[in-house]
């Protein structure tokens with residue numbers, strides 16, 4: 001655990017073209033409990049690893065980066081550090097950026113509280129959730145912005161409006 005106002009960070013990429021549409025600032029959160037076989041980022045699993053940084057410093061880095069369409073929270077699992085995920089997402093929305101988030105939980109898991117109340121609340125500031133664990137046996141085929149076919153690109157604004165899952 002880190003002190004309030006801080007988060008565990010695995011890394012950041014200022015201008016990514018592969019973690020969602022357009023040009024995106026990607027924040028890789030440190031720590032994951034899902035243990036997916038074939039995970040591309042096992043170095044991000046250890047919640048004691050990575051770098052301890054101020055959440056406000058991450059927000060300022062985003063604010064100081066030009067030519068962005070959005071941000072992407074990745075990892076690791078960003079929703080294990082739900083307060084940081086929420087604060088960064090909220091700040092990005094205020095900057096006019098759209099917010100994508102990758103998580104190993106399914107949308108239903110999150111809604112049922114399995115990822116904790118804070119994770120559920122963090123979703124309120126996000127536009128797209130790429131949900132579910134990476135399943136190596138389901139990685140064949142063309143899954144744009146996803147690792148395996150079971151993962152979904154959930155349009156959260158429409159989902160909130162309709163009351164049921166709407167895909168991108």
Ligand code: SF4
Nearest residue numbers: 032035036039076104
């Ligand atoms: S949720 Fe993502 S980071 Fe975590 S083990 Fe699965 S693929 Fe790796």
